[in-house]
Amino acid sequence: MATAQTEFPPPKVLTYPASAPPTLITQGAEGRLYKTTHLLPDRPCALKYRPPKPYRHPILDARLTKARLSSEAKVLERCRREGVPVPAVYAMDPAAGWMMMEWIEGIPVRMGINEWLGERSDGEEEEGAAAAVETDSARQEEADETTTTPLVDLMKRIGAAVGALHRTGVVHGDLTTSNMMLRPPPSQGGQVDGGTAGEEKEDKAKVLEGDVVLIDFGLATQSMSDEDRAVDLYVLERAFASTHPRAERLFATVLASYKDTFKKASSVLVKLADVRMRGRKRSMLG
Amino acid sequence: MALEKLELEHVPSTYHIYGALFRDVANTEFLQQQLLSRNSEFEYAFIDASSVISRLHLLSAVYSAVNVSLDGTLRTPNVHSEIVVSFNTNNNIADAYRRWGITPGKTKDLIVIKVVSPRQFTAQDQDEATTQQQQQQQAICDHLRQHVQGTPAPLTDAELTQATDWPKVRKYYRLNGVPALDRLADEHERRRQMESLAIMGMALRGL
The missing domain is CATH 3.30.200.20 (Phosphorylase Kinase; domain 1)
Structure with a gap:
């Protein structure tokens, strides 16, 4: 420094x-x-x-x-x-x-997701082995339920934040999981220290806790166009695929929650399909 | 002592900022007259406390004016009038004086800010500077007590909140019908958000 x-x-x-x-x-x-x-x-x-x-x-x-x-x-x-x-x-x-x-306290969403997935990686393989032996789909489902819910919940909050942003007529221009912060609830601020051994398991879930706060509006513009909004989502989707490949399938949850928050989402999602086909740039010019 | 020395981040140590609050001021006409006649003895920012939300709100205006003064890009006669203008969200100076400045017949509780800038300081070494500063603070304090006919009160959030005229503040900072505020149920939280939006409006003045 x-x-x-x-x-x-x-x-x-x-x-x-x-x-x-x-x-x-x-x-x-x-x-x-x-x-x-x-x-x-x-x-x-x-x-x-x-x-x-x-x-x-x-x-x-x-x-x-x-x-x-x-x-x-x-x-x-x-x-x-x-x-x-x-x-x-x-x-x-x-x-x-x-x-x-x-100043937004907390860590970037990218870091939260990676920490969460990092801790899960060993467990995932064990689960896979166990499932192979038992071939019990119900068990698999239960494991998904308990281990991915905080992550799914975070995806919902991300979708809601982006939906609220687009609803106000703003497109971010550089939506990535690094440009979103996970702000811990204010009550925690003063007393983060001194976690006992019993609370350790709870701490893992806390990695993904907090409000999603969008940051870095250096490239943001005021726009109401579906095209711009779809590009915003596309950029986030690509960023997601490259930084968290293992959570990629959860992007559908982000879009579902986006749709719940933002009334005009359906036409944006139609546009998103177009953008996926041809990439971020609309024309071959410039 | 009724006059408090205000310490702000990112302000040169050669600047000294003082603040005081007077309740039920009886001679607002006289005080405004001193400003209008540019009486150099009365180089103060006189602020109508009913238009001020909190200490943070007040300090934001002071900092903004000091920053402009450091740049040498004052748009009003001096740093004190600049403080009053800094409260506004647009560049209308007359409007700012009317809303945040002292108005005879309307202003009841008065905030006084005094900024002493380097050119008024001549001391060479640290000790001398400290003595000079203390003497100056005492002189300002005496001068205010002598000329402001009101009850001195501490410049705290508790005191400032009592003086705030919310309908007026909401109007000045365009806080009526704001979705972010209407959604909040908790009154304390709503005030915090209003303070935040007011400071933001000031920061974006004229944009």
């Missing part, structure tokens, strides 16, 4: 004193994300910074940075007002290229 910070000078706003030094969380092609504080030491926030691009003309660069940050903020405001689970914007300076947002 220290080397990363010497490599990239932080934005000016982060050079002023704060109770704790900002930490660089991640770095993308367009910007960097720091964890810092907003107003008070106990109010954590995420600061998204779009540094100036030296290869662009300064006037054009300033205009692009400002426009992109503004549009991201506007999309977030729209989502918040409509009750879509996204981070709140705390403060921003579009001219300076930064925006402070609510």
Whole structure:
């Protein structure tokens, strides 16, 4: 982290004193994300910074940075007002290229799913062996019921979150399981420590607990078109297939829940079939 | 002491921010007149407490104004008027003064913010700076006590919430008929969300 910070000078706003030094969380092609504080030491926030691009003309660069940050903020405001689970914007300076947002506790959905599947992998083989010996389909069903329900439940929450997003007229533009957070219930926040041995089994189920919060609206646009929405779903489906191949079959649950949340889903799902046939890009141009 | 020193994250240590709350202020006309005549003795942000939701809401406006002041891109005469303007969700300055500023006959409870910026500081070493700061705080406190005819109260959420005029705040931040709020059953949670949406509206001012 220290080397990363010497490599990239932080934005000016982060050079002023704060109770704790900002930490660089991640770095993308367009910007960097720091964890810092907003107003008070106990109010954590995420600061998204779009540094100036030296290869662009300064006037054009300033205009692009400002426009992109503004549009991201506007999309977030729209989502918040409509009750879509996204981070709140705390403060921003579009001219300076930064925006402070609510810090979402918890882990990315991708990490939660992988942890869950990772723990399950041994058990799955044993189950398979047991089923082969007993050839008892009822037993198999029961095993599925008990081991996959938290995962199925998470899929439903993902579908509901994406459905709520599309309902408000916003498409995300980069829907992946890394751009969704699993926020633990607030009551847990203060007392996560000290799990006894008896609670260990419960902890495993807790990996997938919490609200699904959509993050990173850097590529989001306000759109009501079925085509754009279908591409959003398609991108998520592909991301799902590549990051969690073993949970791929559960994507149908995401779509079912999406359909329950969003009234106009059926025409989007029809479009999704088209998109699957030809890929994300509509035309061969550009 | 009625005057509290406010510490904010990401504000240079050369900036000193003070805040106070006065209830049932009797001389709002006189105070507004000092602002209108640009009396340099009265370089304060006078904020109508009924338009303010919480301490966090207040501090957001203060931070926003200080940030603009650091940039040197003030759109109003000074950092104090900029604080009042920062509460607004659009760029209408007169509107902001009317809604969040002091209004004779309407303002009852008054929040006072004073920002002392580096140019008013001359101290060379740390000790001298601390003494100077304390003297300054005392001087501001005395000045306010002398000229604001009201009952000093601590600048806490409990006190601020009592003063909040919710119908007004909901109107100013366009919080009526917002699906995210109407869905909430818990009043405490709804207020938290309203605070969050208000701060968001301020952050997105003019976009």
